[in-house]
Amino acid sequence: MIEDTVSPATEIPEPPAVVPREVELKLFVPPSSAARLWSHPLLVAHAVGPLRVARIENRYFDTPGHELAQRRMALRLRRIGRRWLQTLKQSLADEGAMSARGEWEMPVAGPALEIGRLRDTPLATIAPVRSLARRLQPLFTTNFRRESRLLRLPDGSELEFAFDVGVIGTGRGRTRRSLAIREVEIEVKGSPDGATPDLMRFAARLCRDVALIPLAASKAARGYRLVDGAALEPERVVLPVPEASDHPAVYLSHVLTACNRALLVNVHALFELAAVDASMDARVEFVHQARVAVRRMRSALQTFRPVADGGRFDRLDARLTIMGKAFGTARDWDVFVTTTLARIADEVATDAVGRAALDSLRVDVAERRLDGHRGLMAYLDTGTFGETTIAVERIAARLAAGAGEKSGKGGKPLGERAPGWLSVQRDRVVRRSRRIAVLDQDERHGLRTEVKRMRYALDLLEALYEPRAVKRFGDALTEVQDKLGKLNDAVVADTLMLSFGEAEARTLIRSRFGAWLGRQVHKQLPKVAALSVGLELTPQPWAVPALKNPDPAEPVEAGEAVNDCG
Numbered sequence: 001m002i003e004d005t006v007s008p009a010t011e012i013p014e015p016p017a018v019v020p021r022e023v024e025l026k027l028f029v030p031p032s033s034a035a036r037l038w039s040h041p042l043l044v045a046h047a048v049g050p051l052r053v054a055r056i057e058n059r060y061f062d063t064p065g066h067e068l069a070q071r072r073m074a075l076r077l078r079r080i081g082r083r084w085l086q087t088l089k090q091s092l093a094d095e096g097a098m099s100a101r102g103e104w105e106m107p108v109a110g111p112a113l114e115i116g117r118l119r120d121t122p123l124a125t126i127a128p129v130r131s132l133a134r135r136l137q138p139l140f141t142t143n144f145r146r147e148s149r150l151l152r153l154p155d156g157s158e159l160e161f162a163f164d165v166g167v168i169g170t171g172r173g174r175t176r177r178s179l180a181i182r183e184v185e186i187e188v189k190g191s192p193d194g195a196t197p198d199l200m201r202f203a204a205r206l207c208r209d210v211a212l213i214p215l216a217a218s219k220a221a222r223g224y225r226l227v228d229g230a231a232l233e234p235e236r237v238v239l240p241v242p243e244a245s246d247h248p249a250v251y252l253s254h255v256l257t258a259c260n261r262a263l264l265v266n267v268h269a270l271f272e273l274a275a276v277d278a279s280m281d282a283r284v285e286f287v288h289q290a291r292v293a294v295r296r297m298r299s300a301l302q303t304f305r306p307v308a309d310g311g312r313f314d315r316l317d318a319r320l321t322i323m324g325k326a327f328g329t330a331r332d333w334d335v336f337v338t339t340t341l342a343r344i345a346d347e348v349a350t351d352a353v354g355r356a357a358l359d360s361l362r363v364d365v366a367e368r369r370l371d372g373h374r375g376l377m378a379y380l381d382t383g384t385f386g387e388t389t390i391a392v393e394r395i396a397a398r399l400a401a402g403a404g405e406k407s408g409k410g411g412k413p414l415g416e417r418a419p420g421w422l423s424v425q426r427d428r429v430v431r432r433s434r435r436i437a438v439l440d441q442d443e444r445h446g447l448r449t450e451v452k453r454m455r456y457a458l459d460l461l462e463a464l465y466e467p468r469a470v471k472r473f474g475d476a477l478t479e480v481q482d483k484l485g486k487l488n489d490a491v492v493a494d495t496l497m498l499s500f501g502e503a504e505a506r507t508l509i510r511s512r513f514g515a516w517l518g519r520q521v522h523k524q525l526p527k528v529a530a531l532s533v534g535l536e537l538t539p540q541p542w543a544v545p546a547l548k549n550p551d552p553a554e555p556v557e558a559g560e561a562v563n564d565c566g
Contacts, residue, residue, distance in 0.1 A: 022089065022103035024187040025199040026215040028268060029163065030381045031182070033211045037163060038147070042205055046151040048158070054080050056164075058142045060223055061113065063135040067126050074220040075123065075136070077113055084108045089220075090122050097214030097264070098199065098393060140170035140223040144181045150189070157191040159202070168219060170226045177226050180275065183215055200394045207387040213380070214389050216264040232272060234285040235265035237293050241463045244415025251414055252304040253399035255460060259297040260392045266290035267380055280373055284334045287376065291327035294320055297392065299456035303421050316395060319388040326379040332492055333369035340493040341365065347516040348509050357505035364500055418461045419542040425454045426540065433480070433532035436525065441491050448484035451477055458541070465541035476535040483528045490517050 029037065037043070038051070057079045062068045068075055072091040077084065087105040104121045108114045115133040118124070126132055144166025151159045162185045169178040186199055206212055217225075240254040266286045273283050298320050301313050341362070349355045379385060432439070432447040439447065455477045462470045494517055500506045 020103055021100055022187065023100045023196055023199075024098075024185050025203055026097050026099070026218065027184040027186070027203060027212040027386070028215050028271070029182045029184055030211050030213070030271070032381055034163075034165070034182070036210050037184070038149075040206060040210055042202075043149070043151065043161060046153060048150045048152045050149075052146075052148050054146050054148070056080050056142075056144055056146050056166075058219075059138045060140050060142070060220060061136045062139050063132070064137065066224070068123070069224055071122070071126065073122065074218070075113075075118075076220075077108070077111070079111070084110055086113050086117075088118055088121050088123055097216065099218070100196075139227050140168060142166065142168050142181065142219050142223065153197060153202070155192070155197065157197040158189040159197065159199075160185075160187045160189050162187070168223050168226060170223065177229070179222055179226060179272070181219065183219075184212060198394075200390050200397070204387050204390045204394070207383040207390060209383060211381050211383050211386060213267065213386045214260075214264055214393065216261050216268060232269045232286075234269070234289040235262045236289055237262040237296055239296075239459060242414055242418075242461060244413060244464055246414040248304055248307040248412075248414045248417050249399040252300060252307065253396040255300045255304075256297060256392050256396040256399070259293045259300070260389055260396070263290050263293035263297075264389060266293070267385075270377070270380065274377060280334070280369060281338070283373065284338065287327055287330050287334060287373075291324065291331050294324045294327060295452070296456055296459075298324065299453045300460060302453065303425065303457045303460065306421070307417070312395060316388075316391055319384075319391060323379075323385065323388055326376050330369075330372040330376040332496065333365070333372040335489055336493050336496055337365060337369050340489055343490070343516075344493065344509065344513050348512045350512075353508065354512065357508050360505050361497075361500075361509055368496070368499070414461075415464055418464055422454075422457055422461065422540070422542050425450070425457050429454050430536050433529075433536065436529045436532055444484060445488055445491070448481060448488055451481045451484065455481060462541070469539060469541040473535075473538050473541050476531070476538040480528065480531045480535055483524060483531060487521060487524055487528075490520060 058076045061075045061077070074089045076087050078087060084107065085105055086108050087103065089104075090102040091099060092102075102122065104118065106114075106117060108117075113133075113136070115123075115129050115136070119129045123129065123132070144164040146162050146164050148160055148162035151161050153159065164181050164183055164185065166181040167178050168181060169176065171177055186203065188196055188199070191197060203212060203214075237259050239258055240251065242251050266289050269286045270283055270290075273286070298317055301317050301320075305313055344361075345358055349358045428450045429447070432443070432450055436444070436447065455474065458470065458474055458477070462474070494510070494514060497506065497510050497513070
């Protein structure tokens with residue numbers, strides 16, 4: 001129900017100049033962590049007053065076209081016991097686990113919005129509130145049990161620490177859809193000097209003992225996904241677009257935040273899929289995109305290392321390396337089962353003995369794949385993962401605040417620094433690729449890693465350069481990476497099969513597959529060598545003069561902006 005308590009309006013007012021602000025951090029609590037949460041020494045030491053328990057019911061409202069959501073607003077009606085509150089929240093940007101939102105909250109008389117009381121809020125920028133009131137409708141609910149306690153930190157600042165367990169729901173009967181709520185919210189309630197306490201540092205200390213994972217989406221955002229009936233989709237990293245005038249450290253902070261967000265979205269999807277016992281095939285792309293996000297973060301740290309504290313970067317990179325291995329093990333078995341096994345079958349199942357050996361291998365591989373995914377989920381269900389993702393956010397915040405300036409190396413803008421960084425990475429690729437004919441398997445994998453890092457670095461900075469030059473160089477990189485990638489997948493498969501021991505059937509499979517692998521290496525290496533030469537001769541986009549008003553659809557004329565800078 002919505003009460004219309006305003007007079008007709010003919011103009012949409014401006015939002016208020018002073019915005020009440022809510023600063024909070026959201027963390028997912030895996031089931032294994034719930035029992036240990038309140039006994040953590042950090043909470044016990046800083047607790048003020050008793051533990052409070054409340055049952056909270058919320059209804060969220062929007063127009064049929066979701067006009068509020070499009071403007072990053074959420075409007076809810078909340079019941080706590082006999083009290084009713086209406087709240088409008090608005091984010092100024094896409095928020096992650098850490099949010100600083102405008103919040104307008106007020107008591108209301110009963111189970112109805114008093115929409116007229118929000119006429120001096122950003123809600124009125126959508127439309128006059130009288131007409132908006134007629135179009136608002138309830139979309140979804142959140143109902144949860146909240147355990148909360150006030151904490152007072154040594155600096156005098158106060159936090160509300162709340163643990164919510166419940167459900168987000170929409171629809172009725174057979175159309176009912178729901179998602180579980182199991183999360184912590186840490187909200188700043190006051191600070192003596194007006195500064196915001198370091199919530200990320202506080203959470204990182206908790207994560208050393210209790211598995212907590214930053215949440216990439218609020219309850220409202222997850223509720224809208226339910227309303228839309230949208231299936232879980234793997235989240236790809238959406239990189240920020242650089243400007244030549246950007247401060248490198250600040251741009252890196254945006255890159256790390258984007259990568260961390262994609263990582264967390266995919267990880268939370270894995271927990272959702274695990275809760276419904278989804279098949280491993282349903283999880284494949286989420287694991288892959290999470291691993292890509294980790295790799296992109298590591299590549300960005302390497303590329304931008306000159307602009308910030310190298311020691312801090314090294315420590316974070318070491319953490320991300322451990323994380324990457326957890327995702328990599330599961331990913332390797334996924335590739336083995338979904339791609340490589342068919343290639344093995346072609347080479348091995350040529351007679352009855354081979355077919356029997358292959359059937360046995362399939363059983364063992366399925367079990368190893370399951371172990372790989374179990375190992376990944378066990379890693380995610382530890383404080384190590386949560387603490388690492390929080391470390392990413394903390395470094396991103398420091399960089400955004402200009403932490404890179406402390407070393408005295410961050411004064412030049414991105415446009416001046418980027419060509420040197422890209423040239424260094426290209427040189428790494430060229431040095432290895434010139435020796436392709438004599439590289440062993442591990443060294444070829446190292447070359448592929450350098451090519452991938454080069455591609456990731458180019459992805460970060462490509463907007464600074466002429467699009468057609470970027471495409472030519474990127475295509476040359478991709479061709480080399482793809483050829484090396486196919487060889488690497490086969491080598492990884494060969495390595496994985498060594499873990500099955502020396503049984504007669506396994507020896508037969510390795511013998512036949514190994515013979516094929518040897519032929520592939522002999523056949524593909526000359527092609528990789530030729531592509532590597534082509535890459536070395538491809539003009540470097542950062543050394544090619546940008547065209548005026550370039551149109552990527554038009555072909556480049558001979559001699560136009562194509563200098564041989566190889």
